[in-house]
Structures are given as structure tokens and as C-alpha cells.
Amino acid sequence: MKKTIQRPVVPPASVSTPVVSPIYPSVVYASDDPDGLDAQYEGGAAGYTYAREGHPNADLLARRIDALEGCSGGIVLGSGMAAVAAVLLGLCGAGDHVVGGNQLYGRSLRLMAEDLPRLGIATTLADPTDMAAVEAALRPETRLVLIEVVSNPTLRVADIEGIARLCRDRGVLLAVDNTFTTPLAVRPFALGADIVLHSVTKLLAGHSDVTLGWVAARDPDLAVRMRVFAVTTGMTPSPFDCWLAERGLATFALRFDAAQRNAAALADWLAGQAGVRRVLYPTRADHPDHNRAAALLGGQGCNMVSFEVAGGRKAANALARAADGVAFAPTLGDVGTTLSHAASSSHRALSPEARAAIGITEGFFRVSVGLEPLDALKTTFAAGLAAARDA
Structure with a gap:
């Protein structure tokens, strides 16, 4: 039997178009000849060659x-x-x-x-x-x-x-x-x-x-x-x-607005809780850059809230363990709320002195506020703060 070399598959022609973008996992893209490949590399023709290049x-x-x-x-x-x-x-x-x-x-x-x-x-x-x-x-x-x-x-x-x-x-x-x-x-x-x-x-x-x-x-x-x-x-x-x-x-604007509303409300609530030394949120009047934030961000505070509790690492450990309902993880931007501790994650490579110089203590947390009901977030953080105080 004669063997033939299979040519790359081209999608069948269609008068309709997909509503969702297709996934293109191919690493390699075939060209007709060296002149055609030259044209792509030199900008004379649009196309793909190798996935590392696009x-x-x-x-x-x-x-x-x-x-x-x-x-x-x-x-x-x-x-x-x-x-x-x-x-x-x-x-x-x-x-x-x-x-x-x-x-x-x-x-x-x-x-x-x-x-x-x-x-x-x-x-x-x-x-x-x-x-x-x-x-x-x-x-x-x-x-x-x-x-x-x-x-x-x-x-x-x-x-x-x-x-x-x-x-x-x-x-x-x-x-x-x-x-x-x-x-x-x-x-x-x-x-x-x-x-x-x-x-x-x-x-x-x-x-x-x-x-x-x-x-x-x-x-x-x-x-x-x-x-x-x-x-x-x-x-x-x-x-x-x-x-x-x-x-x-596709849902970015909806997610951003909902998380931002939650963040502003959570920041105000945290500021009134025992054991919380400070809360940082751009729209709050006590934020050190409040006036600039208002002018630059048009009154928006985004979805990040940072706060500091008394008690150092012992209190931080207690809070993270007791705040059951938010993920303790060095990330942000999820649909769910996440809690991170800069001294043990994002800024762990800095010396304690370097962290202290920019305001990061062992009791300092950053919250990426998500889309949960606000009452659920308050309940979760109330449990965490109570554990931090007991510690």
C-alpha cells in the first residue's frame, strides 16, 4: 500500500462562526514553501509559525x-x-x-x-x-x-x-x-x-x-x-x-464592581473591630493617600483591603486558622475572598527591618475581597479576629 504524508487539517468551511473562541493547541503551523515562511517572518503576510512566537x-x-x-x-x-x-x-x-x-x-x-x-x-x-x-x-x-x-x-x-x-x-x-x-x-x-x-x-x-x-x-x-x-x-x-x-x-466588569462594593463595606467594618490596629482602603478618609486616591481613581477603591492586628505572628496564625471560609493563600482576584500574609509570602525575601520600613508587620494581612455575601464575610472575619485576640 502506498503511504502518503498527511497534510495539516484545515477546519471545514462554514457560513456561520463560533460564538466562543476556539482553542488552538497546535505548537507548529505549516506554510506552503520557504517564500511563504519568509513573508510571515518579514511581515509581508500574516500567520503563525511556532507557538513560542505567537x-x-x-x-x-x-x-x-x-x-x-x-x-x-x-x-x-x-x-x-x-x-x-x-x-x-x-x-x-x-x-x-x-x-x-x-x-x-x-x-x-x-x-x-x-x-x-x-x-x-x-x-x-x-x-x-x-x-x-x-x-x-x-x-x-x-x-x-x-x-x-x-x-x-x-x-x-x-x-x-x-x-x-x-x-x-x-x-x-x-x-x-x-x-x-x-x-x-x-x-x-x-x-x-x-x-x-x-x-x-x-x-x-x-x-x-x-x-x-x-x-x-x-x-x-x-x-x-x-x-x-x-x-x-x-x-x-x-x-x-x-x-x-x-x-x-466576559464577566470582569460585573465581578470588579461587586467585589469593590464588598471591599469598601468590609474595610469600614474591620475598622470598628477590637484588636485591629489599622485598616487600609483607598476611599477611607483615614487612608494616607485619600485625596490622591479620590482624584486618581474617581472615588473607586478597588477590591483590596489591608489591615493589621495586634499580637504579631502568634495572633496572625490564630486568625488565619480561625477564618474558616476564606482561603489563606498568596493570591488575589478570585471570585472567592482570599487572605494573604505578606511577611510569610509575597515579601518573605525582605528582612524584617525592610518589611517594617514599608509598614509590613507580622500582624499585617491583605484581603482580596470576592463575591460572597457581606454578612458571611463579616462572620468569618469576626471568628478570625476573636481568635487573634485570644492568642
Whole structure:
């Protein structure tokens, strides 16, 4: 019997179209001939070659997030930290200097403190709520400033407009992590950011079942540099994760609004409970950046609440064990409420002194507020706080 080589399968023609995006798991895409492959690599023809270089599900998701952020040309990567790395390592090199917010996510801080310096990229941390502090940190060789709109986990609000003006005047790139706030609360490009990034894993996807990042640049040349770096270093996102995240985006606005309402009410309730030393939520009058938050976020506080209890690690352990009904986990953005302890998770790599300098104690917790009934959340946290007091 004569053997034949099977050609790649092409979906049957149809006059109708699927309502839900298909999943494209293929790693390899076949071309007709070398000229056709050249045309794709050189930009003369649209198409896919190898999934590490791009695939349909990543592009579909990227375009949806682009629309939310009011931009084009975004790139979906394998994680939020991949997006941070694509910015810092894809755009900076030996001899450059980077300024980072001093209350960035713990792994972002580690990247800046340990990895960039060994590659010859100098780093300085500065308080992003104080434009003068950021200005003092700048050097002639400063290439980029990286800040979060609202810091993780201390919920301080950056002076993004002031820092954007400063960076523009100095010819320095401004990269903004918009994970906590999302484009429903603020669009950093409209405020002067050059680069915006997200951990899609969190609120955008919203169900704790994907790990993805997204980054976009105002300048297409910067976007190309980050894309090339991501392809070269294998920051490939999973097609299935991209598909799940695209599905999650369909309910994003509804989830965000409901969780935000819960968060504001929970913050006010926590502030009145015995044993709670402080509560941080941007719309509260006692928040240190309340006025800036009101102007920048338009009265929105988002879904993150942080609070501190008396009693140190012993009380923290008791609270986490007794708050049965919320997951104690180092994550955020799920439809269910999660509780995290920065000193033992996101910021564990920092010394106790370094954590204390930014307000993170052993009794400090961050809550990613979900969609449960508010009364159920109060009951759960009441049990946790009672256990912390007894401890």
C-alpha cells in the first residue's frame, strides 16, 4: 500500500462562526514553501509559525485587554512576572539605571535588588507617593521608572501624574503595573505612562485557574523589543490559559464592581473591630493617600483591603486558622475572598527591618475581597479576629 504524508487539517468551511473562541493547541503551523515562511517572518503576510512566537489565543486575549487599556499591540506572556521581566530585561542593559517603587510586589523587588545588579543594571527604590523622592533617585543614566498605581500589599497610591511629568521631562520611560487597579479604575496610558503591564492571573482572569501576564508600550519599537525578548526567553503563554482568561474577561466588569462594593463595606467594618490596629482602603478618609486616591481613581477603591492586628505572628496564625471560609493563600482576584500574609509570602525575601520600613508587620494581612455575601464575610472575619485576640 502506498503511504502518503498527511497534510495539516484545515477546519471545514462554514457560513456561520463560533460564538466562543476556539482553542488552538497546535505548537507548529505549516506554510506552503520557504517564500511563504519568509513573508510571515518579514511581515509581508500574516500567520503563525511556532507557538513560542505567537498563537491565535494569545492574540485574541491581547486584543481584548488592549481595548480595556485603550491601546494597541499588547503582548500576552506566561505570567505577570514575565511581563515585569520583559520590561526590565527587554528594555534595559548593562550601564542603565532603574528606579522602582519601594513598595512593589515582593518578586518585583527581588528582581530589582538581586537580579538586575548582577547583570550590570543599577537600581534604586523610592517612595512613589512622593514625586520629590523619585526625582532625587534619578540619575543621568536612568532608563526607566517602574511603579504600581496602588502598591502591593500596603495600598499606597502613587503620584502617577507627577511622576509621568517628571519622566517625560527627563527622557525616562515610565512603566506602570495596573494589576490592582485595573483599567476600570484607571488607564495609565492616559496619564502619561509609556508602558503598562498586568498580572492577568489576578482580576482580569478572575478565577484562580490561569497564570498569565500582559504588557503594552506606547512606542511600537519598545513593544517589538519586549516581544523579541519574550520569544527568545520562552515566555510563551498557554493557549488554554489564554482561552480561560478571555472567558473570564466576559464577566470582569460585573465581578470588579461587586467585589469593590464588598471591599469598601468590609474595610469600614474591620475598622470598628477590637484588636485591629489599622485598616487600609483607598476611599477611607483615614487612608494616607485619600485625596490622591479620590482624584486618581474617581472615588473607586478597588477590591483590596489591608489591615493589621495586634499580637504579631502568634495572633496572625490564630486568625488565619480561625477564618474558616476564606482561603489563606498568596493570591488575589478570585471570585472567592482570599487572605494573604505578606511577611510569610509575597515579601518573605525582605528582612524584617525592610518589611517594617514599608509598614509590613507580622500582624499585617491583605484581603482580596470576592463575591460572597457581606454578612458571611463579616462572620468569618469576626471568628478570625476573636481568635487573634485570644492568642
